[in-house]
Amino acid sequence: MRRTGSRRERAAARSCCSPGTGTMSDLLPHAVEVTVDEAGPDEVVWLRAGAVELGAVPALGGRILALRLAGHETLYRNDALLDERLHRRADHGPAPDGTMATWRNYGGDKTWPAPQGWDGPGQWAGPPDAVLDSGPYTWTVAEHGGRARLTMSSAADPRSGLTIRRLVDVVDGSTTVTITHRLINTGPHPVRWAPWNVLQLPGPVAGTGDGWYAGVDDSPVPIRGLLAGTGLPSWALADGVVHVTGQDVVGKLAVPGASGWLATVSGGHLVTQHFAVDPAGRYPDGGARAEVWLECPQERGIESLGGLRPTARILESEVLGPLVDLAPGEHTDLIVRLSVLRCGAPPRRVTPGGVVLRHLHAARTGHGLQLTGAFATFTDGTVRCRLLGSDGAPIADRPVTAAVAGGELALDVRTEDHPDAAAVELAVVRPGSPDAVLDTAVISPPPVGSGRISS
Known part of the structure; x- marks a missing residue:
């Protein structure tokens, strides 16, 4: 001091x-x-x-x-x-x-x-x-x-x-x-x-x-x-x-x-x-x-x-x-x-990881999962994509981009898909701190023969 x-x-x-x-x-x-x-x-x-x-x-x-x-x-x-x-x-x-x-x-x-x-x-x-x-x-x-x-x-x-x-x-x-x-x-x-x-x-x-x-x-x-x-x-x-x-x-x-x-x-x-x-x-x-x-x-x-x-x-x-x-x-x-x-856009939601400016959208394509959305984040860290099964259990966890505390994050990335994935969870991960969820979304179209999962 x-x-x-x-x-x-x-x-x-x-x-x-x-x-x-x-x-x-x-x-x-x-x-x-x-x-x-x-x-x-x-x-x-x-x-x-x-x-x-x-x-x-x-x-x-x-x-x-x-x-x-x-x-x-x-x-x-x-x-x-x-x-x-x-x-x-x-x-x-x-x-x-x-x-x-x-x-x-x-x-x-x-x-x-x-x-x-x-x-x-x-x-x-x-x-x-x-x-x-x-x-x-x-x-x-x-x-x-x-x-x-x-x-x-x-x-x-x-x-x-x-x-x-x-x-x-x-x-x-x-x-x-x-x-x-x-x-x-x-x-x-x-x-x-x-x-x-x-x-x-x-x-x-x-x-x-x-x-x-x-x-x-x-x-x-x-x-x-x-x-x-x-x-x-x-x-x-x-x-x-x-x-x-x-x-x-x-x-x-x-x-x-x-x-x-x-x-x-x-x-x-x-x-x-x-x-x-x-x-x-x-x-x-x-x-x-x-x-x-x-x-x-x-x-x-x-x-x-x-x-x-x-x-x-x-x-x-x-x-x-x-x-x-x-x-x-x-x-x-x-x-x-x-x-x-530092953001002048209207918020859709505030979550532990930041502010949702445009909700996460997860689309299944022939080349993987296309993730789009807009956010502002509270902490520095890595934004990770967690693929969830129809029962909500995690299937895979992959980094997708970096987060800067106080800044906006426009997301438009493609990541590897999994045939059993029904939903995506985005979280900001920082060593020494609890993971902070940004947003979740149901993958469209859903996997064949899957049940429904809420977002």
Whole structure:
């Protein structure tokens, strides 16, 4: 770990952490680096793993306030409050008075408890909140074998009975940051809460093709309106994917049918959140596993939102965990795999290996198997083709191409066929890591006399 503070070191930190443009060569791996910038009013912890740079300010509610791929910033940061080094500006806005009108929205990624509300002790009445949202977090960092973990912990909050702990993991050769959002009951009584991940991104502009996507299951009500400031965002649903475009509205949608992935396309980049869902779990806000909030600049505060006056176009992509009863000393975790990719195409699906941009197609020809599709991958590695029999058992395993973390992969290759193969599975394979499936497809036409296999 390197600490910066001298004039020479400050210049180096500016060079390391300044946004810019990049090429595909910038996506190639480098060593994991940890730098602590002590030159500003607050310590800024920078983690770099390959082409990914992450900046966190523990003193500002444990927020991650930068997530850059080859120099391109993907998160929303309130430029009126923070400069690009994540230092607080001298003119830091009006003094907080406990209302939304003076709440300092720095941006970035944070952890809150849910449900939110102001009706009783079982609801989190924030923001504003002087402990969990805006209070200083203690922090530690550890590096080992191409990996780094930043751990940030809030003070104990007597109102909720909680301490929030954020575990942030990066690994070389990957553009995925794994964030564990942990709620710990540090109070004297049992409590019931759900972890709530709030990720702020630049809001999509109408007509640009940018937008927010969510995979949904076959729930009777996969998405619904939740909160209307100036109105409810409009949305479309097709092929198991919800799409919300840029629009001039302040409001929120709940996604009870979220199947475990969210994605935001903005400025030629893609930010994804991948998480587990509990079909039997009881989720806050009437069963919402995920939510999306849109806001745009307003001339005056919105009375129904406590005087909140948005000054920027922001999208909040939010993941919720199920409500859990916690005895004193117990905790609950929500694990979100946050990934960044250089890709402006709409996602069809997010898988452990990456993003499906065009589904895998496997065609049996007289010269072998023709595999086509388009993807963006989270890790460096080898893309391998696994041939499966009609019972799903593997028959053969062959390399087909290389994957570069954070980059797109257009697949159009021919590989050797097997007469008993009924389906193909693509996976990104990397030494020392679990194999990560990209996509699967049924081979057409099927082998003679075979049964059916699902894809």
